[in-house]
Amino acid sequence: MKFEDIEIEEVDFEAMLEESFKKSESKSDLVTGTVVKIDEKDNLVVVDIGGGRDANLALDEILDEEGNATFAVGDTIDVVTMGRGRISHKAALGRAALNEFIAEYDEEQEYIIEGVVTKTNKGGYVVEVDGLEFFMPRTLSYLSSKVDPKGKKVKAVIVKVDKEKGSVVVSRKELIERDKAKTDEIVGALLENKEPVVGTIKKITSYGMFVDVGGMDGLVHYSQISHKGPVNPSKYFAEGDEVNVVALEYDKKKRHLSLSIKDANPDPWADIDAIIGVGDTVTATVSNIEPYGVFVDLGEDLEAFLHVSEISWDKNVKHPKDYLENNSEINVEVIEVDKEGRRLRVSLKNLLPKPMDAFTASNRVGDIVTGTVTSITDFGAFVKVGAVEGLLHNQEISWDKTKNAKSELKVGDEVEVKIIKIDRDAGKISLSKKALEASPVKAYAETHKNGAIVTGTVKDTKDFGVFISLEDNVDALIRTEDLHPLKFDEIEKGQEITGVISFIDANNDRIRVSVKRLERQEEREAMEQLNLEQDDSMTLGDAFGDKFKK
Numbered sequence: 001m002k003f004e005d006i007e008i009e010e011v012d013f014e015a016m017l018e019e020s021f022k023k024s025e026s027k028s029d030l031v032t033g034t035v036v037k038i039d040e041k042d043n044l045v046v047v048d049i050g051g052g053r054d055a056n057l058a059l060d061e062i063l064d065e066e067g068n069a070t071f072a073v074g075d076t077i078d079v080v081t082m083g084r085g086r087i088s089h090k091a092a093l094g095r096a097a098l099n100e101f102i103a104e105y106d107e108e109q110e111y112i113i114e115g116v117v118t119k120t121n122k123g124g125y126v127v128e129v130d131g132l133e134f135f136m137p138r139t140l141s142y143l144s145s146k147v148d149p150k151g152k153k154v155k156a157v158i159v160k161v162d163k164e165k166g167s168v169v170v171s172r173k174e175l176i177e178r179d180k181a182k183t184d185e186i187v188g189a190l191l192e193n194k195e196p197v198v199g200t201i202k203k204i205t206s207y208g209m210f211v212d213v214g215g216m217d218g219l220v221h222y223s224q225i226s227h228k229g230p231v232n233p234s235k236y237f238a239e240g241d242e243v244n245v246v247a248l249e250y251d252k253k254k255r256h257l258s259l260s261i262k263d264a265n266p267d268p269w270a271d272i273d274a275i276i277g278v279g280d281t282v283t284a285t286v287s288n289i290e291p292y293g294v295f296v297d298l299g300e301d302l303e304a305f306l307h308v309s310e311i312s313w314d315k316n317v318k319h320p321k322d323y324l325e326n327n328s329e330i331n332v333e334v335i336e337v338d339k340e341g342r343r344l345r346v347s348l349k350n351l352l353p354k355p356m357d358a359f360t361a362s363n364r365v366g367d368i369v370t371g372t373v374t375s376i377t378d379f380g381a382f383v384k385v386g387a388v389e390g391l392l393h394n395q396e397i398s399w400d401k402t403k404n405a406k407s408e409l410k411v412g413d414e415v416e417v418k419i420i421k422i423d424r425d426a427g428k429i430s431l432s433k434k435a436l437e438a439s440p441v442k443a444y445a446e447t448h449k450n451g452a453i454v455t456g457t458v459k460d461t462k463d464f465g466v467f468i469s470l471e472d473n474v475d476a477l478i479r480t481e482d483l484h485p486l487k488f489d490e491i492e493k494g495q496e497i498t499g500v501i502s503f504i505d506a507n508n509d510r511i512r513v514s515v516k517r518l519e520r521q522e523e524r525e526a527m528e529q530l531n532l533e534q535d536d537s538m539t540l541g542d543a544f545g546d547k548f549k550k
Helices: 013-027 089-104 172-193 268-275 355-362 440-447 515-533 540-549
Strands: 028-041 045-049 052-058 076-083 086-087 112-120 122-127 132-137 151-160 169-173 197-205 208-211 216-221 242-251 258-259 281-290 293-299 301-309 329-338 343-348 369-377 380-385 388-395 414-423 428-432 455-463 467-469 473-477 498-506 510-514
Touching: 045 076, 045 258, 052 076, 086 122, 089 132, 089 169, 132 151, 151 172, 169 172, 172 216, 172 242, 208 242, 208 258, 216 242, 281 440, 301 329, 355 388, 380 414, 388 414, 440 498, 440 510, 455 473, 473 498, 473 515, 498 515, 510 515
Parallel strands: 052 086, 132 169, 216 258, 301 343, 388 428, 473 510
Antiparallel strands: 028 045, 028 076, 045 052, 076 086, 112 122, 112 151, 122 132, 151 169, 197 208, 197 242, 208 216, 242 258, 281 293, 281 329, 293 301, 329 343, 369 380, 369 414, 380 388, 414 428, 455 467, 455 498, 467 473, 498 510
8 A cells, every 4th residue: 555545643652652661561571580490391491580480481582593592590581571471581682672772872863774563552563673672653654554564574764762761763654755755856857857867777677677767766668768669678778777768757646757768869760861761781780580570770779670581582581590690780771761650671682692693694594404392382393503493384394294293393302404494684494394305296296297197085175175195195286166077065085086287386395186177188188089090091082971872
């Protein structure tokens, strides 16, 4: 409970203290007795306290650190009677020490004590400090009556010493009100001036830092540390560091002072154009590495983001930590300045040599190279050749169209390929594996020419025609318009179709067949055969002799 929540009554603590000691004196007394028996079995010491009375003292009170008794039978011992036959040697020592303290007390000097509340009564509390018992009236305690204060550590100032009665009165209220007055003075000055002041970091937490400004602690929230945005304070500061801060606000009820470090320093974004621009090369320090990219410190309270795709020309960067380390310095190029969003983006790879430049300097279309398969997709495989990657499309895997990257390759395989295309501007390279093998179409073209009659089996149908499989693992296309007199809707897979080769492009692995042209060719061949069978010497009369006879 805060002291602002406690109601303070105007009570005469002098009378309260007097009453407390009257009760105390009636129940306890300081006497000198004689040890008559030490009973280790029952952990008791029997002491003659005069008047024919014996009292029991706990054996523990006269044992030293090694467990040996410091008194023997017949020794005199100072004790305080506690009532009901109980006595205390430690209380007697405390009483003697308190009397000694009171005797040496200097009224011109202020005494601030720290102790523990050990007892409570109607008037207040007993605070023990190194064996001395001081009285703290309830009205000077600022302790809640709803909670048992026994065992609580308190700090108080001595406000009264009564040498005759052997009593010392302390006040916690006095120190708290002094602290409150000092706090109000400090806060008032900070909020009024709004000028940066030097503070000392007392404690660093995950949510911010507590900074001492002139004897009062204020919180610098992690969002108020840097113009970069929320940061982890432990990465930038240590306890004991001095920092410039300004006061933001003060919650009087919670006694919570909010401070800011970033408001005590110039905002770099207010004049960002004069500080940095797109295309600038700057030196940065790696401050935080995440799987998706790296945050780098540019100095002047500016931070930039280096996306994982901007770290290297290698497209297979698995994690930035494989390339960079925290606190390392790197040169980067500024690629975006977002004033409204207060964001900076930079690139590391833009300052590195482009692998495509090195590749094109030593490789040409038609060259045969060896690469490693880095990934396999539905449309082909990517093969790394040196520092660059090329695409080995499914169409370029094999002349056998039933084969593709997934069926023929796996990641890590070394393959020999031929470069068939280089697009330097787009940074793309096309590769071919089948180009290293003899083309079935070329071999087929050596024995089959345009006009040759062939028979194939239907493999597939498309809107534009029918694919048939010829001999020697060669495929051909019959366009829809070349199917006549066959009907497209009646064509089935596995059906045999005979046609005539109408087009062969061995370089591009293409053959076209026409059924329609076959019909015309057969008619023409029949006419030619008829002409050959006719005798060149036949006369008109020979040809039409029978008719003339009729």
